[in-house]
Amino acid sequence: MTHTHTSKCRLGTSVLLAALALPQVVQAQSDEALLQRIDALEQRLIELETTTVLSDPETSVKRIEVFIDANGIEHDTQVPGSQRVVTYQRQRVFRRQTINEKIEEALADAESRNVQLGVDAAIVMQNVQQNRGQTQGADGSTYQLASTDLYFTAGLAQYTMFFADIVGLSGTPQGDGTDGELAQTNGYGARLTQQNDLSLREAWLMTQLWDQQLSLTIGRVDLTNYFDNNAAANDETSQFLSDSLVNNPALGLAENGAGMALVYDPKGAFSARLGYQQSTDAATNLSDSLYQLVEIVYRANPLRMGEGNYRLWYRQDNTIGGGLSAHGLSFDQKLSAGITAFTRYGNNEVEGNSENDIHYSAGVQFANGLGFNPEDAWGIGYSGSDLADKSNERLVEGYYNLRIAEKLQLSFHLAYLTEKAAAAEAVSYLVPGTRLQASF
Amino acid sequence: MTKLKKLLLACPLLVLVMAAPAVATPMSDPGDKEIKITDPSKVVVIVNRDSNDIAFLDVETNKIIGSVFLGRNVNPHMAMMSRDGRWVVTGGTRANKAYIIDVATLTLVKEIPVDFAPEHLAFSPDGRYYYQGNPDGDSVSVIDMASLTEIKRIRGFAEPLNITFTPDGTKAYVGNYGAHWVGVIDVTRHELLKKIHVGTVPGIAALDPERYLGEIKGISNVSIGNDGRYLYAADGDLGIVGVIDSREDKVVKTIRVGADPWRAYMSHGGRYAVVANNGDETVSFIDTEKNEVVATLESGPDMMGINFAAHKAFVISSSSGFLYVYDMETLKPAGRIKIGTNLQIETATTDTAEQKLYLASSTDNSVYVIDAASEEVTRVPNVGLYPWGTHILSSKDNYCH
Structure with a gap:
């Protein structure tokens, strides 16, 4: 009994003590939780101060x-x-x-709503040294051309945009024998129609249809932007300067004009292009000077050595007489990651002559780290023209394009040109040159 | 009311207010919960950035089984399932926490504070550790999956984006988007072991401060070949892919690709590393036997990912709403699949049978299921707000942006 009583007494004491201690334990736990919470809030405050977040929905x-x-x-x-x-x-x-x-x-949104302006400016300087044939006026002369393109683009609607290119060209192009009727060693010279005047080179609307597989461009267009787009020899701003290595002479399109280009590209192996434009500003209506062009492009990867583009085109121009046609090929093929070979062939009818002009070119471009700087490119190309009037021209050009900055590049060119008119002595020129190009 | 009374009244209120969020945290013991997912390999995990949840899609019915809410303003970025299918983990970018979800019961079991802006993550091959990259904190958090705690925070990175473990689990490689080096972590000690220099900025860069000092686009990911020997690290600013030999931890070859390469994606057979070049909108195919580019093909803008199935590569062009398709046999373009207009498509995962792609489309709150062979597209709407990424257990195409 005594034992039982003692036990009860001990139990009662324990319960009493526990009851007395409970508030202290609860208080301690509460304090600890509170401290932990304060720590967490302080940490949160630090994070907010560091990242300055907006918590509005x-x-x-x-x-x-x-x-x-x-x-x-x-x-x-x-x-x-x-x-x-x-x-x-x-x-x-x-x-x-x-x-x-x-x-x-907010800035990106505002930018996307504005009209975008781009500038592409180039200064080309060339010297001509004649080393064969009867001395021509160009021998020893130095030429300089400055060109500035102002581009305007604006999104108008879903998959629809407006583009305009205003160009100003001025300078002294080679025109006294270096190029004659055959070719020009400066592709910018081919575009020089008016000195010191701004002209509207292109102004068009482009829209994309059928899941963006079909692109329709209509307005004042330059069809050479859509056809014969050789990957290694198509751009006088970063590749070769000589016109015969920029466009196929057999295309025979000297001026931009009102027209349309349709590009069907399902992003597979094949694509097709169709276009027309007014080929001379002197025409009184479109049907009087209708230049039509069609092209099929096949993308290949032969032997897995790299991608290649194989183009076949045909054009018809009714500006002269009953219309003159031409056809041609334009191939570019990667030989390795940094080496691209290209070739072109063109055959065009000539008014009043049963024979045709034949133009051909070939060359190779080195890029993708095969220069002094990673984004430099260089190339060498050869072009020839055998014309219906029995005259001919041969040209070799090499260039090195030094990418100084993302928006600035300087290139060095050396061309060797031989021209031979029918029943005349051949003349040859060495044409070194430089091109400073800024795009922004 | 006296000051003392006010204080006495205010203190409990303050405690209550402070404690309220903790009470509201939806963490609970999964032991007493209903089993909702019995086969974790049959679900697609969907990261819903703006509804702040992780949703689970049944691959057989294309219906949402359920979702786990993480909390307001958590904004999860990437999710991954542990190899045993028990857990799904995610980093809450704006909550600075890692979240552990019990897959079977769809229960949030743990929130773990980590460093700033947790985004991409990876599990160690044995499933013991989960490495959480914290790009804004320049650190990687090591989460022990046994104790579900952060056992270490490895510092010294520069915007660590993606983490890649070697198959034997001894090392992890970290892509630093804010630098031009790859970090090598010793997984046994959880320490940054080496910095592998991937490429040198060209000297001419001094003339172009706007490009090289304005913003850095370094290495977003280190992609590993099937045998684990070589890793491929694309550097955006340098336009290169550095091939790292994992035995020596050094770059053994530098491959020049297109402009602003985002990252390399390994084809399932391991033959090709396909690089998305967002600067010039091309994809470069690197033959991993020769470590050479064997094709550079036109693609679309804002490429976010590449998946492989049915002998094709599917390149996600985020802002255009297209998947660009390439034949992996011929390495030629094979058309494109239009997902929709005015859509922002994000990333995709491929099922383990390599037949279907599950593509997250953020702007219409959908996941698109693409049959790789027929290229038929099925939309699964209302999966959550702003689905940002998808994940399937054991898929070979589990990646994030």
């Missing part, structure tokens, strides 16, 4: 599909008798963004 507008029943009631899911309708609705989400992200987003 993000608001955006979504394109949604809803279902409208016969009574005009909108449902999220289809109900009997309802019709699917596309509408737009505001949506709020809890997305936390930093102020930097917000500012970047």
